[in-house]
Amino acid sequence: MRRLFLFFAVFCTISSITVYSQDIEVAPVRVNFSVTPGESQSRTVTVKNHSNRAETITLRLQDYLVSRQGDREILPSGSTRNSIASWVNLNPTFLVLQPNESQTVQINLQSPADDFSAKWGILSFATATEQTAFSADRQLQTGVVISGRIDIFLLYNPQTGDPGNVEINNLQETGVTASGQRTFSVNLDNLGERITACKVFLIASNIQTGEEHTFRPVDVTSYPQSARMVELTLPNTLPPGRYALAAILDYPGSASLKGTQIMIRID
Numbered sequence: 608m609r610r611l612f613l614f615f616a617v618f619c620t621i622s623s624i625t626v627y628s629q630d631i632e633v634a635p636v637r638v639n640f641s642v643t644p645g646e647s648q649s650r651t652v653t654v655k656n657h658s659n660r661a662e663t664i665t666l667r668l669q670d671y672l673v674s675r676q677g678d679r680e681i682l683p684s685g686s687t688r689n690s691i692a693s694w695v696n697l698n699p700t701f702l703v704l705q706p707n708e709s710q711t712v713q714i715n716l717q718s719p720a721d722d723f724s725a726k727w728g729i730l731s732f733a734t735a736t737e738q739t740a741f742s743a744d745r746q747l748q749t750g751v752v753i754s755g756r757i758d759i760f761l762l763y764n765p766q767t768g769d770p771g772n773v774e775i776n777n778l779q780e781t782g783v784t785a786s787g788q789r790t791f792s793v794n795l796d797n798l799g800e801r802i803t804a805c806k807v808f809l810i811a812s813n814i815q816t817g818e819e820h821t822f823r824p825v826d827v828t829s830y831p832q833s834a835r836m837v838e839l840t841l842p843n844t845l846p847p848g849r850y851a852l853a854a855i856l857d858y859p860g861s862a863s864l865k866g867t868q869i870m871i872r873i874d
Contacts, residue, residue: 631704633757634652638759642718643765644722644765646718650716652712652730652759654710654711656707656708659706663703664701664703665700665701665702665733666731667733669729670683670686671687672687673828677827681729691716694763695715695728698712716763723769725763726762730761733756734756770799771860773858773861774796775796775866776794777793778792779792787843788843790839794837795827795837795856797831798832802828802829802831803829803860805826805827805858806824806827808821808825808855809839809852811850811871812850812851814850815849820845837854851869851870854866
């Protein structure tokens with residue numbers, strides 16, 4: 608796993624991925640909770656210091672919202688309707704790791720008995736490097752500057768209540784890539800109250816021969832009461848002809864696949 612030398616770690620959406628920022632490792636990057644309202648649940652995250660010096664790491668909860676284009680806006684904790692911040696507590700909230708030392712952080716969630724909505728947020732792990740008198744910013748009174756950060760996702764879905772309801776519509780062609788592949792977009796509308804892990808993929812059916820071509824799915828996390836635009840690429844592998852091109856949606860709990868289609872021609 609390559610290390611990311613970034614001020615902000617790149618967001619990841621696969622729970623098994625480990626993220627690096629500077630020489631700090633955090634795993635997993637996606638923590639899922641699912642209990643009946645009124646119950647509690649605990650999860651652990653492991654933090655490891657791969658550097659040759661001691662690192663001080665502070666933990667902070669934040670909120671985020673996802674735009675229709677998939678961009679994330681990070682917000683202060685407790686500022687959104689679906690904030691998970693008030694439902695969780697952390698132990699510990701502050702780490703000092705020696706070189707090659709690792710430590711686990713326990714994340715405890717307590718869900719209220721009368722709330723059946725999904726919750727989500729971000730847990731940030733920020734390293735603080737004490738500055739020398741020569742390098743410290745004159746405007747900093749403490750002599751400590753944030754030098755790196757890793758953000759992981761905290762997600763909660765209640766075990767009971769809304770089973771989830773995501774719709775797919777408005778498939779349309781949007782352009783061509785530099786390599787000549789045609790691109791399309793489709794809308795996902797989450798009408799329910801669950802965070803839903805969706806797979807969206809294209810199926811091209813030749814009108815003359817009936818032959819079907821299924822292409823690799825795109826993984827998308829759909830949030831309650833929100834719309835999301837998904838971009839899809841059609842590979843340059845189809846023989847010439849007229850096709851019914853369908854964008855298909857699949858997600859856990861759905862009784863059947865959902866889809867929307869348009870007609871295209873491959874010359």
